[in-house]
Amino acid sequence: MSYTGQFRVWRGDADGGALADFRVEVNEGEVVLDVLHRLQATQAPDLAVRWNCKAGKCGSCSAEINGKPRLLCMTRMSVFEHDEVVTVTPMRTFPVIRDLVTDVSYNYTKAREIPSFTPPAGLAPGEYRMGQADVGRSQEFRKCIECFLCQDTCHVVRDHEENKESFAGPRFLMRIAELEMHPLDVADRVSAAQDEHGLGRCNITKCCTDVCPEGIKITDNALIPMKERVADRRYDPLVWLGRTISRRRD
Amino acid sequence: MTDTERHEYDVLVIGAGGAGLRAAIEAAEHGLRTAIVCKSLFGKAHTVMAEGGCAAAMGNVNENDSWQVHFRDTMRGGKFLNNWRMAELHAKEAPDRVWELETYGALFDRTKDGRISQRHFGGHSYARLAHVGDRTGLELIRTLQQRIVALQQEDYAETGDYEARLRVFAECTVTELLTEGGAIAGALGYWRESGRLLVFSAPAVVLATGGIGKSFQVTSNSWEYTGDGHALALRAGAELIDMEFVQFHPTGMVWPPSVKGILVTEGVRGDGGVLKNADGKRFMFDYVPAVFKGQYAESEEEADRWYADQENNRRTPDLLPRDEVARAINTEVKEGRGSPHGGVYLDIASRMKPEEIKRRLPSMYHQFKELADVDITAEPMEVGPTCHYVMGGIHVDPDTGQSRVPGLFAAGECAGGMHGSNRLGGNSLSDLLVFGRRAGLGAADYVAGLGRRPVVRDAEIDAAAEMTLAPFAPTAPGVASENPYTLHAELQRMMNDLVGIIRTEAEMAAALDRLGELRERLHDVVVEGHRQYNPGWHLALDLRNMLMVSEAVAASALMRTESRGGHTREDHPGLDPQWRHRVLRSRCPRGPGDDAVVPRVVVEPAERVPMREDLLALFDVAELEKYYTTPELAGHPAGHSAGSPQGGTA
Ligand SMILES: Cc1cc2nc3c(=O)[nH]c(=O)nc-3n(C[C@H](O)[C@H](O)[C@H](O)COP(=O)(O)OP(=O)(O)OC[C@H]3O[C@@H](n4cnc5c(N)ncnc54)[C@H](O)[C@@H]3O)c2cc1C
Ligand code: SF4
Ligand code: SF4
Ligand code: FES
Numbered sequence: 001m002s003y004t005g006q007f008r009v010w011r012g013d014a015d016g017g018a019l020a021d022f023r024v025e026v027n028e029g030e031v032v033l034d035v036l037h038r039l040q041a042t043q044a045p046d047l048a049v050r051w052n053c054k055a056g057k058c059g060s061c062s063a064e065i066n067g068k069p070r071l072l073c074m075t076r077m078s079v080f081e082h083d084e085v086v087t088v089t090p091m092r093t094f095p096v097i098r099d100l101v102t103d104v105s106y107n108y109t110k111a112r113e114i115p116s117f118t119p120p121a122g123l124a125p126g127e128y129r130m131g132q133a134d135v136g137r138s139q140e141f142r143k144c145i146e147c148f149l150c151q152d153t154c155h156v157v158r159d160h161e162e163n164k165e166s167f168a169g170p171r172f173l174m175r176i177a178e179l180e181m182h183p184l185d186v187a188d189r190v191s192a193a194q195d196e197h198g199l200g201r202c203n204i205t206k207c208c209t210d211v212c213p214e215g216i217k218i219t220d221n222a223l224i225p226m227k228e229r230v231a232d233r234r235y236d237p238l239v240w241l242g243r244t245i246s247r248r249r250d
Numbered sequence: 251m252t253d254t255e256r257h258e259y260d261v262l263v264i265g266a267g268g269a270g271l272r273a274a275i276e277a278a279e280h281g282l283r284t285a286i287v288c289k290s291l292f293g294k295a296h297t298v299m300a301e302g303g304c305a306a307a308m309g310n311v312n313e314n315d316s317w318q319v320h321f322r323d324t325m326r327g328g329k330f331l332n333n334w335r336m337a338e339l340h341a342k343e344a345p346d347r348v349w350e351l352e353t354y355g356a357l358f359d360r361t362k363d364g365r366i367s368q369r370h371f372g373g374h375s376y377a378r379l380a381h382v383g384d385r386t387g388l389e390l391i392r393t394l395q396q397r398i399v400a401l402q403q404e405d406y407a408e409t410g411d412y413e414a415r416l417r418v419f420a421e422c423t424v425t426e427l428l429t430e431g432g433a434i435a436g437a438l439g440y441w442r443e444s445g446r447l448l449v450f451s452a453p454a455v456v457l458a459t460g461g462i463g464k465s466f467q468v469t470s471n472s473w474e475y476t477g478d479g480h481a482l483a484l485r486a487g488a489e490l491i492d493m494e495f496v497q498f499h500p501t502g503m504v505w506p507p508s509v510k511g512i513l514v515t516e517g518v519r520g521d522g523g524v525l526k527n528a529d530g531k532r533f534m535f536d537y538v539p540a541v542f543k544g545q546y547a548e549s550e551e552e553a554d555r556w557y558a559d560q561e562n563n564r565r566t567p568d569l570l571p572r573d574e575v576a577r578a579i580n581t582e583v584k585e586g587r588g589s590p591h592g593g594v595y596l597d598i599a600s601r602m603k604p605e606e607i608k609r610r611l612p613s614m615y616h617q618f619k620e621l622a623d624v625d626i627t628a629e630p631m632e633v634g635p636t637c638h639y640v641m642g643g644i645h646v647d648p649d650t651g652q653s654r655v656p657g658l659f660a661a662g663e664c665a666g667g668m669h670g671s672n673r674l675g676g677n678s679l680s681d682l683l684v685f686g687r688r689a690g691l692g693a694a695d696y697v698a699g700l701g702r703r704p705v706v707r708d709a710e711i712d713a714a715a716e717m718t719l720a721p722f723a724p725t726a727p728g729v730a731s732e733n734p735y736t737l738h739a740e741l742q743r744m745m746n747d748l749v750g751i752i753r754t755e756a757e758m759a760a761a762l763d764r765l766g767e768l769r770e771r772l773h774d775v776v777v778e779g780h781r782q783y784n785p786g787w788h789l790a791l792d793l794r795n796m797l798m799v800s801e802a803v804a805a806s807a808l809m810r811t812e813s814r815g816g817h818t819r820e821d822h823p824g825l826d827p828q829w830r831h832r833v834l835r836s837r838c839p840r841g842p843g844d845d846a847v848v849p850r851v852v853v854e855p856a857e858r859v860p861m862r863e864d865l866l867a868l869f870d871v872a873e874l875e876k877y878y879t880t881p882e883l884a885g886h887p888a889g890h891s892a893g894s895p896q897g898g899t900a
Contacts (some may be wrong), residue, residue, distance in 0.1 A: 046787075057387075
């Protein structure tokens with residue numbers, strides 16, 4: 001049941017690198033991360049791989065396998081033919097630190113720019129009442145394990161370093177949607193989603209949804225409804241009037 | 251060491267799981283400059299893996315619940331050697347800590363009237379676990395992470411700098427605590443990314459480093475669980491307690507081999523799943539131990555009725571505390587009634603509609619589908635025990651979390667006492683919140699009351715730095731070098747085989763011998779490559795800690811000649827009341843000639859503090875007599891046994 005698999009793994013650092021070929025034992029039931037661990041233990045002790053839970057729960061082990069953004073710990077070897085070369089490269093959208101490990105600090109920067117949950121004044125802890133149906137929408141988005149694979153795949157920033165400044169990426173546009181759909185949140189992030197976080201740049205290609213290991217419908221359930229909220233506000237003359245008046249009062 | 255990066259903080263929190271983040275929030279809210287250091291990225295700590303829920307007697311589902319009932323359940327689960335003050339604080343404060351999470355933005359599953367829903371779990375008398383499907387840990391850690399971000403945003407609004415008061419040092423590992431005159435002065439660590447060293451000066455350190463499972467081969471724990479906090483505390487002069495108590499969760503995956511040990515949440519049983527052996531028999535009815543007789547259903551019919559009507563039926567023995575279930579599975583497999591891959595069956599498919607299973611247990615469905623090609627809505631799972639949690643840990647003051655080293659605090663899984671000999675499911679997440687907050691508060695008070703701050707001395711920095719870089723040094727001529735991966739694999743196999751669920755004197759003695767050999771060989775470990783993100787080097791350093799902690803476990807397990815909770819001695823199978831009031835303490839005496847890399851650990855027995863009388867009075871004497879010696883019960887208000895009221899006070 002064991003066989004010798006062929007692996008090509010990108011090795012290098014910020015200054016450059018190349019694919020390295022390995023022949024390595026593969027056993028029944030293993031995932032790609034198991035094989036990389038075997039490489040570390042037997043052939044490449046300093047091979048850098050980021051991982052933590054090895055159970056698809058922490059979102060640490062993101063990389064690209066045969067060019068597709070995936071979790072290393074949730075990609076089973078059984079999806080490949082025995083003679084197929086399995087190529088593992090780091091996520092392309094983020095700067096390489098070493099081998100398969102990238103600098104994902106962009107994501108933490110974006111997370112900080114989104115105004116946090118804002119509870120209604122005067123509601124004491126323990127008094128929160130919300131229906132299951134009303135929390136369900138945001139709960140879907142809170143399944144996110146922050147693997148950043150959607151960020152990696154979105155064409156707005158993939159190969160477009162220059163857009164990073166003005167684009168929060170699907171994960172954090174979804175965070176805005178999550179807060180906006182929170183039954184008790186009182187802050188307003190709708191205009192900022194468009195003006196500061198780059199919602200307008202998303203042209204709903206759904207590539208982010210396709211790679212999400214949690215199966216979150218990022219585009220349909222978060223991004224499109226947010227776009228609708230922006231549109232409602234922009235084109236609803238009453239809303240426009242109301243906003244203009246309140247601005248004059250400030 | 252002039253080229254090392256230096257940082258100064260009031261409080262240094264080591265660990266960014268539930269305990270560390272909650273401690274940091276508390277310290278920061280008290281106006282202290284606080285740093286959080288963690289080995290993984292921010293938001294990835296082990297807490298993220300917790301599935302089933304967070305125990306708190308909110309009484310949302312069953313209003314009969316109260317802190318007293320939760321306290322009693324916790325003490326029973328731990329077989330009465332929990333630190334009762336911790337169990338009391340935990341039971342009283344857990345509801346507030348859970349409600350507080352909602353003010354940070356958490357979204358728990360709801361009851362029909364819009365409150366936080368609660369689910370059943372082993373050993374808990376009522377539905378008590380706040381949860382979000384089976385991803386409660388993710389909700390907890392994300393909520394705390396987002397609270398930290400909110401605090402940073404407040405600082406940004408005020409100062410223009412997000413990190414003015416609260417900074418996260420992610421992918422940064424602490425290798426040594428620094429002290430002056432026995433008090434905490436700071437810590438030394440390295441950036442995983444660059445391999446560069448950094449030194450923190452801080453008068454207070456909160457250890458929140460989690461558990462030790464990576465010393466065992468079959469474990470539900472992640473790579474972070476190398477017992478760093480336990481070992482750092484020992485080397486800094488603190489004591490560990492209860493290290494013989496290691497929880498083997500009854501239901502880990504057993505197949506395929508590469509996923510062996512990954513957890514199957516107890517929520518499967520809480521929601522109606524049952525254990526069966528190869529003959530299709532629900533074997534747990536045969537394993538209700540004497541101390542729990544009468545508290546669990548005696549027929550399948552009663553057990554099944556209980557899910558719908560808890561007032562008039564007793565719960566299924568599938569939900570006995572974890573130590574009981576793990577031992578039962580072990581016996582079934584040993585006696586030849588196991589499943590093909592050496593486990594038993596956990597069946598939910600025949601008990602619930604597929605859509606319902608997917609809704610309640612989405613990540614279990616996903617996990618088995620993806621990793622084992624098993625559809626849990628159609629077929630049973632194969633499960634077996636896996637090393638899951640360490641009850642033992644740093645000995646701390648219950649109210650403040652301070653260890654015996656001034657300025658050194660601990661909370662969460664790396665702290666000891668709260669769970670006694672066996673932790674109830676769901677009691678860890680609540681423990682993190684309750685004692686994380688208390689440790690943060692304890693550290694804040696300590697720093698406020700400090701006259702002069704201990705100073706980090708250069709000589710100590712140099713020594714710690716040298717130790718951290720030692721694995722790069724070549725071995726002496728003629729000495730073959732060792733590979734850290736090989737050493738780690740040998741340690742794991744040995745701990746699994748000799749210090750696992752069932753133990754004997756001979757095995758513990760053998761384990762200690764083997765640890766001695768591994769200690770010697772660790773000196774000859776040489777790592778290849780450079781310091782930048784080098785996993786071989788990281789493992790070599792982690793091994794120091796794993797060896798120390800494993801010695802504490804094996805030596806404690808050798809000394810405790812009884813069976814209780816997470817410690818089962820085949821040669822001493824019964825509970826011994828004389829052992830209930832004794833605690834085993836581990837420390838590093840650091841004598842002359844001691845090994846500097848892996849200092850020796852000694853274990854000594856001491857007496858436990860007797861339970862406060864009003865708490866003791868919450869139990870029926872007849873129950874206490876199963877655990878306590880007669881003289882110890884002289885103070886019980888009901889006096890001595892015979893005819894005391896059933897159930898005690900609610
Ligand atoms: C699969 C699984 C499911 C579980 N489910 C539940 C459940 O449903 N309910 C429940 O109550 N409990 C559950 N538990 C137990 C619970 O999750 C853990 O006990 C708890 O999360 C531990 O939290 P902590 O804050 O103590 O540490 P962790 O969350 O483990 O965090 C430890 C932190 O310390 C850091 N660290 C460690 N060493 C160093 C070092 N040397 N330098 C710097 N940083 C360091 C790590 O990087 C990490 O950030 C589960 C455990 C597992 C394994
Ligand atoms: S749907 Fe929008 S956010 Fe998602 S990948 Fe396409 S452009 Fe990017
Ligand atoms: S939304 Fe999905 S793909 Fe994106 S970070 Fe979260 S889990 Fe990963
Ligand atoms: S290691 Fe956690 S998701 Fe892969």
